[in-house]
Amino acid sequence: MEITFLGTACMQPTKERSHSAFILSFEAENLLFDCGEGTQRQIKIAGIKPAKITKLFISHWHGDHVLGIPGLMQTMGSSQFAKKLLIYGPEGTKENIKKLNEIFAKYSDIIEHEVIEISKDGTFFENDSFSLEAYKLDHGIETIGFKFIEKDKRRINVSKIKKLGIPEGPLLGKLQNGKNIKFKDKEYKADELTKIVDGKIVGYIADTVYTSNCLKIAEDCDLLISESSFTSEHNDKAEQYKHITAEQAASIANQSNVLKLALTHVSQRYKDSNVILEEAKQTFQNVILAHDFLKIKL
Amino acid sequence: MEITFLGTACMQPTKERSHSAFILSFEAENLLFDCGEGTQRQIKIAGIKPAKITKLFISHWHGDHVLGIPGLMQTMGSSQFAKKLLIYGPEGTKENIKKLNEIFAKYSDIIEHEVIEISKDGTFFENDSFSLEAYKLDHGIETIGFKFIEKDKRRINVSKIKKLGIPEGPLLGKLQNGKNIKFKDKEYKADELTKIVDGKIVGYIADTVYTSNCLKIAEDCDLLISESSFTSEHNDKAEQYKHITAEQAASIANQSNVLKLALTHVSQRYKDSNVILEEAKQTFQNVILAHDFLKIKL
Numbered sequence: 248m249e250i251t252f253l254g255t256a257c258m259q260p261t262k263e264r265s266h267s268a269f270i271l272s273f274e275a276e277n278l279l280f281d282c283g284e285g286t287q288r289q290i291k292i293a294g295i296k297p298a299k300i301t302k303l304f305i306s307h308w309h310g311d312h313v314l315g316i317p318g319l320m321q322t323m324g325s326s327q328f329a330k331k332l333l334i335y336g337p338e339g340t341k342e343n344i345k346k347l348n349e350i351f352a353k354y355s356d357i358i359e360h361e362v363i364e365i366s367k368d369g370t371f372f373e374n375d376s377f378s379l380e381a382y383k384l385d386h387g388i389e390t391i392g393f394k395f396i397e398k399d400k401r402r403i404n405v406s407k408i409k410k411l412g413i414p415e416g417p418l419l420g421k422l423q424n425g426k427n428i429k430f431k432d433k434e435y436k437a438d439e440l441t442k443i444v445d446g447k448i449v450g451y452i453a454d455t456v457y458t459s460n461c462l463k464i465a466e467d468c469d470l471l472i473s474e475s476s477f478t479s480e481h482n483d484k485a486e487q488y489k490h491i492t493a494e495q496a497a498s499i500a501n502q503s504n505v506l507k508l509a510l511t512h513v514s515q516r517y518k519d520s521n522v523i524l525e526e527a528k529q530t531f532q533n534v535i536l537a538h539d540f541l542k543i544k545l
Numbered sequence: 546m547e548i549t550f551l552g553t554a555c556m557q558p559t560k561e562r563s564h565s566a567f568i569l570s571f572e573a574e575n576l577l578f579d580c581g582e583g584t585q586r587q588i589k590i591a592g593i594k595p596a597k598i599t600k601l602f603i604s605h606w607h608g609d610h611v612l613g614i615p616g617l618m619q620t621m622g623s624s625q626f627a628k629k630l631l632i633y634g635p636e637g638t639k640e641n642i643k644k645l646n647e648i649f650a651k652y653s654d655i656i657e658h659e660v661i662e663i664s665k666d667g668t669f670f671e672n673d674s675f676s677l678e679a680y681k682l683d684h685g686i687e688t689i690g691f692k693f694i695e696k697d698k699r700r701i702n703v704s705k706i707k708k709l710g711i712p713e714g715p716l717l718g719k720l721q722n723g724k725n726i727k728f729k730d731k732e733y734k735a736d737e738l739t740k741i742v743d744g745k746i747v748g749y750i751a752d753t754v755y756t757s758n759c760l761k762i763a764e765d766c767d768l769l770i771s772e773s774s775f776t777s778e779h780n781d782k783a784e785q786y787k788h789i790t791a792e793q794a795a796s797i798a799n800q801s802n803v804l805k806l807a808l809t810h811v812s813q814r815y816k817d818s819n820v821i822l823e824e825a826k827q828t829f830q831n832v833i834l835a836h837d838f839l840k841i842k843l
Contacts, residue, residue: 259620260586266616284616285583288558308652310619314612318564318582321608322557343648350641354606354686388652 248273248397248447248545250470252537253289254281255511257476257490258311265289265539266311267512269472270300271395271449274376279303279319280393280451286315287322293540298326304379305336306453307390308343317347324358332360335371335381337389340364365391368460377446382463384455386489392453392464397446401425407440447545452499454512456489465503469545472537473499474512478526481516493523497530508534509543546571546695546745546843548768550835551587552579553809555774555788556609563587563837564609565810567770568598569693569747572674577601577617578691578749584613585620591838596624602677603634604751605688606641615645622656630658633669633679635687638662663689666758675744680761682753684787690751690762695744699723705738745843750797752810754787763801767843770835771797772810776824779814791821795828806832807841 249272256264266283270290277299279286290297297319306312323332334344341362348357365371365381372379380394403422411430413419418428425437450464452473465471476490485492491499493510500508508531513520524536535541547570552563564581568588575597577584588595595617604610614632621630632642639660646655663669663679670677678692701720709728711717716726723735748762750771763769774788783790789797791808798806806829811818822834833839 258623260589262586262590265586284613285586288560288563288583291558292560308649310616310649310653314616315582318608318612325556339651346644346648350644351606351608353637355608 248449250449250472250509250543250545251293251295252509252511252539252541253286253293254283255513255537255539255541256283256311257474257512257514258309259515260285260311261515263539264513264515266315267306267453268315269451269511269537270295273395273397276301278395281306281312281453282315282319283311284314284318287319289539290319296326297322298328300332301330302333302335304393305334305340306384306392306451307337307386307388308339309386309388309454312453313343316344317351320348320358320360321351321355324356328358330359332358334360334362335365335379336362337391338364338366339389368463380464382460383458384453384460385458386454386456390453390455392455392460393451394464394468395449397448399446400444401437401441402444403441411435411440413440449545450505452491452496454490456486457491457495457499461491461499462503465499465505468500468503468505470507470509470543471500471503471505472509472511475510475523475527476512476514478517478522481514484514493526494530497527497534500531500534505531506533507543509537509541510534511537546747548747548770548807548841548843549591549593550807550809550837550839551584551591552581553811553835553837553839554581554609555772555810555812556607557813558583558609559813561837562811562813564613565604565751566613567749567809567835568593571693571695574599576693579604579610579751580613580617581609582612582616585617587837588617594624595620596626598630599628600631600633602691603632603638604682604690604749605635605684605686606637607684607686607752610751611641614642615649618646618656618658619649619653622654626656628657630656632658632660633663633677634660635689636662636664637687666761678762680758681756682751682758683756684752684754688751688753690753690758691749692762692766693747695746697744698742699735699739700742701739709733709738711738747843748803750789750794752788754784755789755793755797759789759797760801763797763803766798766801766803768805768807768841769798769801769803770807770809773808773821773825774810774812776815776820779812782812791824792828795825795832798829798832803829804831805841807835807839808832809835 253268254265551566554562
């Protein structure tokens, strides 16, 4: 699993930071979370093919999180995208995507897509490999945060299997499915020859003031990606514009069994954005400040 | 007068080239021609304040020329833009801008603006300093090219004035307006003490196949900015997608008393985009290949 940050700015872009977006690549999926203006170019610079995006998740409809959508869809269309793009977002997303496409369908083809609006907290997608949860946030307009939960996997202990001389084939299939086996008249429990590997969890706290749902997103995350527009020095601005501070993001991580915290969505007011990182470090040690094109492997 | 190229890509952006846009800065005006996705960030990187944009000219509604408009308007709004943005474009522009704003007005304020649709060739704007012309192009959808014409100016010959001892004041004002003056009982003709300086002309041939209107835009340009998506090797692609080739752009310049030609809107298919430049040079010598953030002073 790999996370690639494509844009880490807050509201207005800077020379160093493009508008909000990151990709979570897992098996055949490239999940794009938010799609601020310029995302299609960032995707190309990051060496990812736009037509490989499989699902798009929209946290809210502020321009800095969505204005890259029509351009990305057009570029996917001219890149032989042959599938259906699934777009998940808060209430209003269906109408907004429809209106955007109404404008541009006059001038170019629109790729096949389906919009799924998320209106309640909890799991909204599940397959054999992972599930996705969404939780309402509080940012003045309809806003949701996301949580990617990889399923636990049973892994065969290859050295034990070799030692015992168990051949490849149906016996290993049984073990993989957690079933006990019999080999050369001896019974082996699945738990002896396999082990459960915990699936990874990645949470994304998009623009919001502090709410208890931040803790639900953060709980047990291997990686928590959180907006962190301001330092506590600008608590007033954070409240006015409905954002959390670096200290609050760190405190959420601290309370929620988070392994690693990545801060993003940094206000351009800080000439040295490390002030954000330094503040968070006082509360939560394993924290980094995301930058455009940062990759994190899990 | 200064021209700043903000985006010089064709259809899809590359690491080096953002989507179409350039600014012509003249006196208090910052005229933005096209506004592809990412333009607001390019404007900031170029060191220009987004709130200083005075007029926006849209050549046509393909995404790579317009998808930066809503983001730019939002950023101008959050940058204390206190004027009215004038937006000029082909038929359909009013409805498209209205629909874009309908989507985003739910979530943030929209700056004051006025859309003026241009439906016939010729002059569509004039003030004391310059006029603007538009000419229909042929790109499959409604498309126009633009021409900026600075008015000729009468300049006082300062060294002659000093030699004669003519003081600052109403006499110089008269000369500036082309009127003859009397000083110390001697009459001086305006043409003796002033000279006419030709205004500069800048043309912009946006996406199009060759049409006679390309020549109207190019005629007498000090600087002709022309799309040049392909080399002649890809004449078939140029015809299919309704673009001109480097050779055609150079030939237009060659026939039209153009001083300098700047090629832009370069297809990403050329690993070395200098092939575009080299082809044009065979027909027209004073040609350059524009790159993002190139500035040309006139």
